[in-house]
Amino acid sequence: MDWGLDVKTKLPGIYEIVHIRSGRAYIGSAADMVKRVAYHRWALRYGRHHNRFLQCCWDKHGERAFGFRPLFVCPVADLLFFEQRAIDVLAPEFNVLPVAGGVRGHKWTAEQRARHCLAMRNKPVPPTQGLAISEAWRRGVYKEGMRAKSNLYAHAGRTYTLAEAATEFGINANTLKYRLAKGMPFNDAISAPLVFGGRFAKWLYRGEYCTMEEVAALCGIKRVTINRRMWRGMSFEKAVNLPLQQGRKRKG
Incomplete structure (x- = not known):
């Protein structure tokens, strides 16, 4: 309806x-x-x-x-x-x-209380959750109120918060958060190379991920020229494969 x-x-x-x-x-x-x-x-x-x-x-x-x-x-x-x-x-x-x-004026029956108590008592807990929380307390992750709400991610026998993982693996925190929100596994999110944006980002060229300076050295075109071509709407493949044109002759 x-x-x-x-x-x-x-x-x-x-x-x-x-x-x-x-x-x-x-x-x-x-x-x-x-x-x-x-x-x-x-x-x-x-x-x-x-x-x-x-x-x-x-x-x-x-x-x-x-x-x-x-x-x-x-x-x-x-x-x-x-x-x-x-x-x-x-x-x-x-x-x-x-x-x-509000809930003022509402009284639970004895049956409701017993059912709620039984449900909370039998609530399953993942086996790794206790270990992760124990290690987080040991490392002082929960000392601050805001950090107490942070998600923990396990990798190579350690647990990381989002900020700690970004610092440890050299990835922008927003990039890591975006990858995890898209459903990418944590191990892939911290190891996948950047494929666009930024001077130090890596581009897929000839089967390898290279920085823009490395791409410019391999194709023989200046980095500034490649960037200018891409700013004008060219794709990355066309910008690095289009041959250089000779300069225009001056009149007079």
Whole structure:
């Protein structure tokens, strides 16, 4: 079902997600209603919504059985006040918490507590995680609050943070972060040569990675000439293979 979402519109206010046939609803507030409702729809589609009652109804009846309706627009500072008023007046069936913006007033049952305790107790932990954390504590990685959130990467029997790996292997931290975000394994991310950009970057020429100075010496063309050709839109292969032209004769 088309929920009438317009990504160009950013409005703060109170909204509801309603089951059309029964009228049961979920009421919420957001500084950007369109973005928030889009997140609700994504979470419901993939079974990750925090509200299990809304998720069960969605799974049973499907997406076409639900609709989105903005109730009213209000300033961001007044969102919780108007959300609470809407919950008190409309009494939405899918809202678990009686208080807007918090868990106050919600009590877990004994069954819920036991299930949560069992799930946390039996939560699997990767075998390498304990060793990595122990070594990080030994080396003082977690002494600073910001570094405590850093990911650790194992290589050759050692663990590195992103900044430590960039310094150790001579790679720009942003480049290493980009490679890891693209799914490249850590060992490949630290060993793959740069193939573009920068004076000291390496280019693939005649089956080997060479700096621009090395390429210029091999092809007999000045580095400045190759760079000028590439700035004008030539590809690297054409810039190094195009022969030099004789200079123009001066008039007179």
